[in-house]
Structure formats: C-alpha cells, structure tokens
Amino acid sequence: MIPEPVRVGVVDSHVAERGPTALRIAIGGQLRRLREKSGITREDAAEYIRGSHAKISRLELGRHAFKERDVQDLLSLYGVTEAEQRELFFGLVRRANQPGWWHRYSDLLPQWFETYLGLEGAAQTIRTFEGQLVPGLLQTEDYTRAVVAVGHKSPDSARRVELRRKRQEILDLPGGPSLWAVLDEAVLHRTIGGKAVLRDQIEHLIEMSKKLNVTIQVLPYRAGGHPAAGSSFTMLRFTERELPDIVYLEQLTSAIYLDRREDIALYREVMDQLAVRAEPPRESLALMIAAAESL
Structure with missing residues (x-):
C-alpha cells in the first residue's frame, strides 16, 4: 500500500x-x-x-x-x-530569507537592535516598563524627533524618525502583536521637545489606549518605590510554544537578551507587580488627560 x-x-x-x-x-x-x-x-x-x-x-x-x-x-x-x-x-x-524592512536603515542600526526589530515584529505580546521616555512604539514623530536630537546630532535624524514611525506599523497589522505598557508618571511630565510636543504626545497616548491591542497603565508617584526603579525593560512572548519569552534590556551602546528560565521568571514577577501597583487603564487615562491639560 x-x-x-x-x-x-x-x-x-x-x-x-x-x-x-x-x-x-x-x-x-x-x-x-x-x-x-x-x-x-x-x-x-x-x-x-x-x-x-x-x-x-x-x-x-x-x-x-x-x-x-x-x-x-x-x-x-x-x-x-x-x-x-x-x-x-x-x-x-x-x-x-529576504532582508527585513529595516535593512534599508542598516547604516543607522547596530546589529543588536536589528535583532530586536525582528523579534518585536514576530512577538505575540509585548510588555514593557518605561521609567524615562514614552516607548518607541507609542511615540509621535515630533517627540521622536526631540529624542533623536538629544542622542544623534547628525543629518540622519530624519531617517531615524522615519525608522521609528515604520516600526510602529506592526500595531496596525492584522494578527500583529498586542502591547501592554506601564509608564512611570515621570514620563508624562518630562518635557521632551517642549510643552507643546509633550502635550501632543500625551494626547497620542490617550488615543492609542483606545486600540483593542494596546493597554497603557501609569505608575503614579504615590506608588512609592517599586522593584524596577532605575531601569526600563521589555518582555516579548511568542505564539510558538517552543520559543521562550525574551527580556530585552537596552544600554547606551549595546543590549542584553535574557531567555534563561530563572531570569524570565524574575522579570515576569516584576512586571506583574508593576501592573498591580500602577493605576488600572481607566484611572491611567484620567492621569494622562490631567497631565495633558496641565501643559
């Protein structure tokens, strides 16, 4: 037979x-x-x-x-x-086997960040805590331009802004990843680019929080100390059960990728604690609205 x-x-x-x-x-x-x-x-x-x-x-x-x-x-x-x-x-x-969309920006990108862009686009869930700046996936062009101006005094600034805007498109793709961001309240008050830029940025966060695949929480000052103080990190989870979660820690000139079971467990616990201490999405929205109105 x-x-x-x-x-x-x-x-x-x-x-x-x-x-x-x-x-x-x-x-x-x-x-x-x-x-x-x-x-x-x-x-x-x-x-x-x-x-x-x-x-x-x-x-x-x-x-x-x-x-x-x-x-x-x-x-x-x-x-x-x-x-x-x-x-x-x-x-x-x-x-x-074809190069990713970011290949055209390879002259601007270190290898370690090209790796992250590929993983970010492949993730099912992106969980991030940011204590200093609005996460790249949620930035407006003016806010990004102000961030880039601080770190890159070069004629390539416009392409760096374009790169970040292109990167954000994954949140609009059918079947794309969901994003869960916890922001320290300080992010809403650090005047990157001036008050008008920050106000527009916060209003953009308010609009993004209405998307079904985006959750934004604000960790208020009154929450006091927390287990991620002084750091920012991102956790990526994938659909394939064989793939471990990955924790991404970005530094000034390099990045660290963690996938050991004990490291993942620690960061998952920290992220869960941050989500509990942060204001729920509805109350976080109120904090964002108040921050925008104060500018």
Whole structure:
C-alpha cells in the first residue's frame, strides 16, 4: 500500500507581513511539527542533513536563515513528496530569507537592535516598563524627533524618525502583536521637545489606549518605590510554544537578551507587580488627560 503523502500545514497569511523573523519562526514550527508527526528525533534529523542536534534546534526555532538544501532534505525525510507542497514551502523559505524592512536603515542600526526589530515584529505580546521616555512604539514623530536630537546630532535624524514611525506599523497589522505598557508618571511630565510636543504626545497616548491591542497603565508617584526603579525593560512572548519569552534590556551602546528560565521568571514577577501597583487603564487615562491639560 502506497503511503499517503504528508501535507504541509498552512502558514497564516498575515505572518509574512510581520517580517522575515516572524516567517522563520512559523516555518521552524512547521518543520518541528512535521518531524514530530514522522516520529523522527532531532538527532536522526541532524544526521540526515549532516548537521548537529543544535542546528536542528536553531532551524526549528527560526533563529537563522534557512539553506534550501537542508529544507529539501528534511522535507524528504518527513515524507513531504508532493511537488506542489514542496514548492509552496520553498516559496515561504525564500521570503523568510529576504532582508527585513529595516535593512534599508542598516547604516543607522547596530546589529543588536536589528535583532530586536525582528523579534518585536514576530512577538505575540509585548510588555514593557518605561521609567524615562514614552516607548518607541507609542511615540509621535515630533517627540521622536526631540529624542533623536538629544542622542544623534547628525543629518540622519530624519531617517531615524522615519525608522521609528515604520516600526510602529506592526500595531496596525492584522494578527500583529498586542502591547501592554506601564509608564512611570515621570514620563508624562518630562518635557521632551517642549510643552507643546509633550502635550501632543500625551494626547497620542490617550488615543492609542483606545486600540483593542494596546493597554497603557501609569505608575503614579504615590506608588512609592517599586522593584524596577532605575531601569526600563521589555518582555516579548511568542505564539510558538517552543520559543521562550525574551527580556530585552537596552544600554547606551549595546543590549542584553535574557531567555534563561530563572531570569524570565524574575522579570515576569516584576512586571506583574508593576501592573498591580500602577493605576488600572481607566484611572491611567484620567492621569494622562490631567497631565495633558496641565501643559
């Protein structure tokens, strides 16, 4: 009896719109499911493509670009033999191997931030605490221009503002990530760019808080000390169950990515505490309205 050919699962059509990192993660998940369905271990798959267990793990996590030869061999091993199915898969692989939208700004971006942009676009949930500035995904162009002017005295300022605006588009994509931001109340009173710029920025936060996929909380001064005092951080969570959460800590000239279980647990606990101490969304909205009216 001839075995029925294995069919490749469907990748959500919205995934590709979120960039090559999101697509690589989706393809990696497909490869993992095909391997598991075939009852093949990572070790056996690695031996078949003349690689290592770690290489199969990286492929299934979407951590690197794919070599078509490896994908061809793995699909054959997993029983995907229909030409149409294989070509569909290779088409996705080619799209996943293309540079991200941010590639045109690569002359402005350090490698560590290019990595973050890919992960941000691939995330299902973005949770962030900001103690100094409005998070980049929520900034107005004038506010961004003022922030950029402080750190980058160069003719590239306009492109840096454009880059941040382009980055914000993920919040409007179908199937895009949800954003949950906790802002220290100080963010609403630090006059970046002057009072008019700050007022427009706060009004923008008020409008953004009405979006279904955006939650904004304000941590008021009266909350006193808190476990994240003196720091800002972002947590990314992904749809694929195999992918661990990632904590992103940005520094002046580099960034730290944490994915160890104990680190994630600590930051998740801190984020939960901040959310509890911060005003609920409705009361946070009132604080934002009052801050805007005071300017």
